[in-house]
Amino acid sequence: MDNKTILLASRPTGTPTLDNFKFENRELPALQEGEVLLKALYVSVDPYMRGRMSDAESYVAPYAVGEPISGGVVAEVVDSKSESLPTGAIVLGRLPWQQYIVHNGNGLSKIDPGIAPLSYHLGILGMPGLTAYFGLLHIGNPKEGETVVVSGAAGAVGTVVGQIAKLKGCRVVGVAGTDDKVAYLKNDLGFDEAINYKTAGSMKEAIAEACPDGVDVYFDNVGGEISDAVYLRLNKFARIAVCGQIAYYNSTSAPVGMRVEPILLKKSALMKGFIVGDYADEFSVAAKELATWVQSSKLQYQETITEGFENIPQAFLGLFKGTNTGKQLVKVADPEV
């Protein structure tokens, strides 16, 4: 059986390239008692993976050179010697980028295929949706009538942040990188304003114009000049959730720029970094609330699905060119059952 895997061939310097990845065929061992054979259906590609490709200290362990890259995967059990995971079950797990995997079941969670498309469990009902939920509600703590700005607004996390903020009665301003994304945020997702940072000229003026009453909550996926412009409009007691800093993920030295500390002091503002795992104890409650919103169409969700296992590296590299709208993932195979 053909069973391709994708290894980290080398650590990138700056922006990753296809040369950092290597395809290899892997033989599969025979199933032992308690094990299952998984077939990958959907593979998630995410900006945080750039960090794991480096060996700098980070909040997650780096990938090893010569070993498979791993991340969120939805897979089907296609052979089973496990009672709890019969053939035909659909599971979600942190798995290698590999077509077939022999697994002992530890850390896999069963998915109910009835509540949403399978791919949603890598997005709005999974890590990105939960990230938006906790960062916005637990750190941002938005109140009705406040102004919420989100950078990377058209991404998997940003689209959910903006929509939850609208549900909470806020004025929502998104920052994204193409006119199509801006139109999508305003026309389809109901953002009050959206700014194309690539064509806006002065971000400072654009933010000032879009936020006449200042900024109360900033959900930051990006960093850099977008953040600097938002900082200058913060209201007293503003809250900033630092979720991602994609502007720096490919930089080879510690980023330097405007100091935010004097602004936090002046405004008695709060800034907090987080990863979704910080809130693991509350995942099930949050996922239930997200699923309710999705089912009642209060949350809209968009995916960019690339087809084919062999295109996983390209789909990943596209994240840094801003080619995706919404959650970027790769469809590897259809379920057999």
Added chain:
Amino acid sequence: MDNKTILLASRPTGTPTLDNFKFENRELPALQEGEVLLKALYVSVDPYMRGRMSDAESYVAPYAVGEPISGGVVAEVVDSKSESLPTGAIVLGRLPWQQYIVHNGNGLSKIDPGIAPLSYHLGILGMPGLTAYFGLLHIGNPKEGETVVVSGAAGAVGTVVGQIAKLKGCRVVGVAGTDDKVAYLKNDLGFDEAINYKTAGSMKEAIAEACPDGVDVYFDNVGGEISDAVYLRLNKFARIAVCGQIAYYNSTSAPVGMRVEPILLKKSALMKGFIVGDYADEFSVAAKELATWVQSSKLQYQETITEGFENIPQAFLGLFKGTNTGKQLVKVADPEV
């Protein structure tokens, strides 16, 4: 009656100088019903006043050029047409730098001269003590066994921060600017370690050495390279209280330096700016607890008292040269009663 006042003569560019101040004699109006004549006894000089000398937007309104500079003052009622403030009463208020003041009593609070020296009400029982209390306990939230770093450690706020952190069972590391201050922190106040940032060489190495288990709480009065060194040692879920940024108070452009955001993200760390007024609702409870600690000698307190109204500007300028240990204030007169 000779009645000198100190006006803001001009706004400073960079570090203030004596030229920015002007002495003038002021005639006093006759006392009206309900008014009191105040005689200034102790005048507080504080780093935040540098901000008020500029007209840049800040958390407090700027001083007006040609008008008296004002701040915390302990004064005695030496003549009274007010029932609630009889002659001989001692009061604390935000008052002009002026020897005698006719006042309607609004915003003045009576001091009990029995509980501590009068000057303490401008320090450990007043604004600096409360600032230390709220920033450390409400933002830093130190737990027993954690490591707390405080910059500006020998100042009016820093000395209280470190001592409260010791009361809470923490390892406490102070950063200050002279060997005398370092010795004072370690030998008199019980800090576990203290670093002279002017002679330490690499602050990064000095912090790493003083904090073998990393930094859980950082109480920052200073900013700049001291902060950068601390940021590199933050533990997961660290808390940073941004209380002052004296490194930048005299800079004429927005400060640029290492971005803290990627570190906050990596460590799921929290950073919050504050001013003591944010906690005004809880002042009385906090002041009571501070007074208890002072009376039972659990908190030690040091003042640098300059004598003479005419020396107020010099005492203020000294703050930026690091010449004071503990709270800097100026004794203007003895009480008459």
